[in-house]
Amino acid sequence: MLDLRSQEWLEPFLLSVGALIVALLLFGAFMMLQGIPPLELYSALYIGSFGTRISIENSLTLAAPILLAALCTLIAARVGLLVMGGEGAIVLGGLGAVLVGVALPLSSPLLGSLLCLLAGALFGGLWIAMAGGLKRVRGVNETISTLLLNYIAIAILNHLISGPIRDFSQTLKAQSWSIPSYFMMPNIPGWSVHWGILIGILVCVLLHVLLRHTTFGFSMDVVGGNNRAAQMAGLPITSIVVISCFLGGAAAGLAGAIEVVAVHGAASESLVVGFGYTGILVAFLARQKPLAVIFFALLMGGIAASGGLLQRRFDVPYAATAVLQGMIFLCVLASSALSGRILPERKSK
Amino acid sequence: MISRRNVLTGSAGLLLAGGSIFSDRVLAQGKKTTTVGFLYAATRNDYGFNQSFAVAARRIAQLPNMKLIEQERVPETAQAERAMESMIQIDGANVIVGTSFGYWPFILNLAKKYPDVLFVHGGALWKDGDPKNAIGFRGYMEEPHYLCGIAAGMMTKTGKIGFIGSKPLFFIFNNCNGFTLGARSVKPNATCQVVITGDWDNPVKEAETVNALVDQGVDVIVANVDSPKVAIETAERRGILSCGYHTDLSALAPKGFLTGAEWNWSKAGEFIESWRNGKPYPNLQRGGFSNNMVTLSAFGKSVPKEVQDAVLKAREGFVNDSFKLYKGPLKDNQGNEVLAAGREISNSDNAFKVNVKFLVEGAIGSTGLK
Amino acid sequence: MTEAGELGWWGVLFAIFAGAIRVSTPYLLVSLGETITEKSGRTNLGLEGTLVLGAMCAFATSVITGSPWLGVLAAGVAGASLGLLHALICNLPRVNDIAVGIALFLLGVGLAFYFGKPFIEPRATMLTGISLGFWSDHPAIRSGLEVNPLFFLGLLLAIFLQWSLINTKWGLYLRMAGESEDAARAVGRSVQSVRTYATVFGGFISGLGGASLSLFYPGNWNEGLSSGQGLMAIALVIFARWNPVRCFYASLLFGGASAIGPALQSVGINQGYYLINAAPYVFTLGLLIYSSSASYRLAGAPSELSLSR
Structure with missing residues (x-):
């Protein structure tokens, strides 16, 4: 039994890691063509991601929102939907955190932070749940609708921060009112890293339990695997899809709320930096396994973090990291073709 | 490169x-x-x-x-x-x-x-x-914008100039006011159409805005966006005049470029020199032409001598601080009096400028600032 | 109409109309490319990357060679290469075409920004517009009606594709591959090769959309050039029901919606511009909600298409 399980996760893991190595080699070759020696490149990638304490802090800070945004795509994928709305849910989550944080007449820092985070999750959740509902009720393609919702969310954010909820005392940047400073989440003691990464890991573990050990998690997989089977089993498909979308959106919304509560204290265009799109990549890398998301989010955070050092050392355009990410993504997808062929089939059943 | x-x-x-x-x-x-x-x-x-x-x-x-x-x-x-x-x-x-x-x-x-x-x-x-x-x-970029406005006011045939802003921020509106005031100082009935695109960088929207302004008869524009390249090239293609912003953009519009408002960030070099030699340095430095914090781009080929002279003369006013940008009588574009006759705002009065929430008379648009 | 040169409220309408033509070309070309790809039963969601890479290649080629039409060709070739990559990876078993699209979106944009950096500053020779404003002596109307040659190319292509989908052998194979893999196999056609051709062709056309952005309108290369036009075009395909001529109408509608904001602001209507500028997105979503249905498959939707399932 235990063996079977290890095979279930070991093969996808090996495939992803293998694909990763191939992508890194390809990237090395790509940069070598520009005259950058591979060893220096890999050393800079390492130093810039996990090679020094400051780099580790950088990577962890970046990994937190990427991790939560990945869950947005991942949870919906479990019920067979391809959601690309992490970016919009992050924005809505940030807005939710600000609106509640500003309105709350609370003096308890911990409760205040928590309620801001919950509000962010709620806003993000409802935003993506909308796409799930539209899919079920009107058959609107969720990939397209969530992409559109990203642009709409950004327009709502910009509209609100340029007038209705604008803090006019901030003169050089359009941003919203700030939440009270005592609602701001502190760093992990001894580190220049906020709690976001630990919250994200906790959410992944909870999700792992939900997906694997609950009836709801099982019914999600049934819906995702085969709608007709789910129908015959009498599962409430619409509710399951909408709730799953809600959970996914809530994770991304939480990412936005954490950016507000731990970094900015207010909502602004700084919420829109592409974490949602990197999250999609991580969800695919992790092959829909929440625990694998932790590993790959850290990895992508590391790559993003090392981008700065690549620029400074080799004077390459910042897009070098996007090229690397694209290569990794393609290699991982292509490696799916090998699934089921790496580890020997178990004959004893 | x-x-x-x-x-x-x-x-x-x-x-x-x-x-x-x-x-x-x-x-x-x-x-x-x-x-x-x-x-x-x-x-x-x-x-x-x-x-x-x-x-x-x-x-x-x-x-x-x-x-x-x-x-x-x-x-x-x-x-x-x-x-x-x-x-x-x-x-x-x-x-x-x-x-x-x-x-x-x-x-x-x-x-x-x-x-x-x-x-x-x-x-x-x-x-x-x-x-x-x-x-x-x-x-203080409103100072060179005033000078651009003078050039624009003297060169416009329709009496309509256009200001394209990115974000609704005070310094953008100060620039807009400077541009409008400059134009109206030489052409009192000139108007300035103000469009805020909402983004620092959105080439399609900027080009679309220039086109819409040209359709409204605007024949000189300045664009306060991250990269005014598209706006200036579009203006050139539609055969109207343009002023630059940020850095020297004259190469982008050989025919229609008038002049432009430029930052002088190399001041930072002076601060760094003082700091590393243990000499005093300012923690806060603002300023315009009088302390060389801003500059004016070289004139485009199409700018006649008398326009250049008028602009350079006005520049002297900022350099020796004899000219004040905001001075009474000054009305906003809603008809409210901002400054009574005889009142002057010092060019270094940052508090006043940060609180500019109005557009001056002749500017068509609104700031949305409260 | 108080002063010479002013078009007033007519100017607003004119700006929206002229804007529809100006802005619509990339939407048109990308949605045509995607229609062909999707008709074969594959979705290429990476056309935003194709568009951006096409724009960069077109601009760079025009800078280097001085010939904008060589640039257009380069854009097509770049798009076709990304299409080929998409097709080859999707031909492998158990590979999700939508995910490959997202990956190519990332890679295309990444490569374009990477190699495009030295080309942000230079100026390129632009495509010359085709003048349609000869009937007017109003300068604004004349210069506003300098129409993108690629717009006409897109229009002709839309009509041609519409016709050939129905009337040619290749159109039949294409639709067969999209409708039923078994039927296509039954007539001895390799579904994979049909889809490969369709994706490469779709990539080529979409790449031309990029050339339209960088060599005509707005006629520049920088990293903010495409604000999601490639993604929106894919939504347009669904709205246009996989019909090339309807793609043309949909693109015009969309281009017009994008021109509303600047046109209104140019006459001093300044309220809520962020919301007005989001009009194309809200509009597309509204149309999708209105025109989709949960109970039946959309008319025209290829049944092998994962996107429409």
């Missing part, structure tokens, strides 16, 4: 040969080399805001014992703080120049943590109590 690139890769190779990550820092101190790290929010060769800083960075790099490192596309998030810290710890940067407004809170955090490092920010947000190793500086 190519040649500079080779130079930089060369020095990068040297760094790596050093091996240990802290060796560069020791090396830097031993030779008293100052390593300056520039952070940009977008690409530095954008013919716009970032380029205006990149030009300054290259001037600063030519000072003796100065080494330049640069990082682009640094968002205004915790990533900015990490990037600066990474420059300090891994590359041994002694001076950090943050070019984007939103870097300021992160600069404050780090200035406390690294008292030996100088932090320079293009935003003039420093206030009493902030760390002494942080500097904020910024030019």
Whole structure:
């Protein structure tokens, strides 16, 4: 039994890691063509991601929102939907955190932070749940609708921060009112890293339990695997899809709320930096396994973090990291073709 | 691009040969080399805001014992703080120049943590109590916009000029007011159509805006967006005149370019020199033509002598501070009196300018500021 | 109409109309490319990357060679290469075409920004517009009706594709591959090779959309050039029901919606511009909600298409 399980996760893991190595080699070759020696490149990638304490802090800070945004795509994928709305849910989550944080007449820092985070999750959740509902009720393609919702969310954010909820005392940047400073989440003691990464890991573990050990998690997989089977089993498909979308959106919304509560204290265009799109990549890398998301989010955070050092050392355009990410993504997808062929089939059943 | 690139890769190779990550820092101190790290929010060769800083960075790099490192596309998030810290710890940067407004809170955090490092920010947000190793500086761009306005007012045939703004921020509206006031100082019934695109960088919308303005009879524009390249090229294609912003854009519109408002960020070089030689330096520096914080682009070929003379004469007024941009009688575009006759606002009255929430008479549009 | 040169409220309508033509070309070309790809039963969601890479290649080629039409060709070739990559990876078993699209979106944009950096500053020779304003002596109307040659190319292509989908052998194979893999196999056609051709062709056409952005309107290369036009065009395909001529109408509608904001602001209507500028997105979503249905498959939707399942 235990063996079977290890095979279930070991093969996808090996495939992803293998694909990763191939992508890194390809990237090395790509940069070598520009005259950058591979060893220096890999050393800079390492130093810039996990090679020094400051780099580790950088990577962890970046990994937190990427991790939560990945869950947005991942949870919906479990019920067979391809959601690309992490970016919009992050924005809505940030807005939710600000609106509640500003309105709350609370003096308890911990409760205040928590309620801001919950509000962010709620806003993000409802935003993506909308796409799930539209899919079920009107058959609107969720990939397209969530992409559109990203642009709409950004327009709502910009509209609100340029007038209705604008803090006019901030003169050089359009941003919203700030939440009270005592609602701001502190760093992990001894580190220049906020709690976001630990919250994200906790959410992944909870999700792992939900997906694997609950009836709801099982019914999600049934819906995702085969709608007709789910129908015959009498599962409430619409509710399951909408709730799953809600959970996914809530994770991304939480990412936005954490950016507000731990970094900015207010909502602004700084919420829109592409974490949602990197999250999609991580969800695919992790092959829909929440625990694998932790590993790959850290990895992508590391790559993003090392981008700065690549620029400074080799004077390459910042897009070098996007090229690397694209290569990794393609290699991982292509490696799916090998699934089921790496580890020997178990004959004893 | 190519040649500079080779130079930089060369020095990068040297760094790596050093091996240990802290060796560069020791090396830097031993030779008293100052390593300056520039952070940009977008690409530095954008013919716009970032380029205006990149030009300054290259001037600063030519000072003796100065080494330049640069990082682009640094968002205004915790990533900015990490990037600066990474420059300090891994590359041994002694001076950090943050070019984007939103870097300021992160600069404050780090200035406390690294008292030996100088932090320079293009935003003039420093206030009493902030760390002494942080500097904020910024030019009054409404002054060169006034001069652009004079050129525009003298050159417009329809009496309609256009101002394209990116974000609804006070300095954008000050620039707009300067541009309008300048035009109306030479053509009292000129009007200035104001369009806010809402984005720092959205080429299609900027081009669309220029086209819509031309359709409304506007024949001179200035664009206060991150990179005015598209707006100016579109204006040139539609056969109207344009003024520049941020950096020298005259090459973009050989026919229609009048002149432009430019920052002079290379002032940072002076601060860095004073700081490393232990001399006093300002923590907060604002200013216009009078202290060389802003400059005017060279005139385009189509600008007649009398227009050039009028503009240069007005410039003298700012240089010797005999001319005030905001002076009574001044009405806003709602007809309300802003300044009674005889009242003058000092050109260095930052508090007044930060609180500009109105557009002057003749500007068509609204700020939306409260 | 108080002063010479002013078009007033007519100017607003004119700006929206002229804007529809100006802005619509990339939407048109990308949606045509995607229609062909999707008709074969594959979705290429990476056309935003194709568009951006096409724009960069077109601009760079025009800068280097001085010939904008060589640039257009380069854009097509770049798009076709990304299409080929998409097709080859999707031909492998168990590979999700939508995910490959997202990956190519990332890679295309990454490569374009990487190699496009030295080309942000230079100026390129632009495509010359085709003048349709000869009937008017109003300068604004004349210069506003300098129409993108690629717009006409797109229009002709839309009509041609519409016709050939129905009337040619290749159109039949294409539709067969999209409708039923078994039927296509039954007539001895390799579904994979049909889809490969369709994706490469779709990539080529979409790449031309990029050339329209960088060599005509707005006629520039920088990193903010495409604000999601490639993604929106894919939504347009669904709205246009996989019909090339309807793609043309949909693109015009969309281009017009994008021109509303600047046109209104140019006459001093300044309220809520962020919301007005989001009009194309809200509009597309509204149309999708209105025109989709949960109970039946959309008319025209290829049944092998994962996107429409």
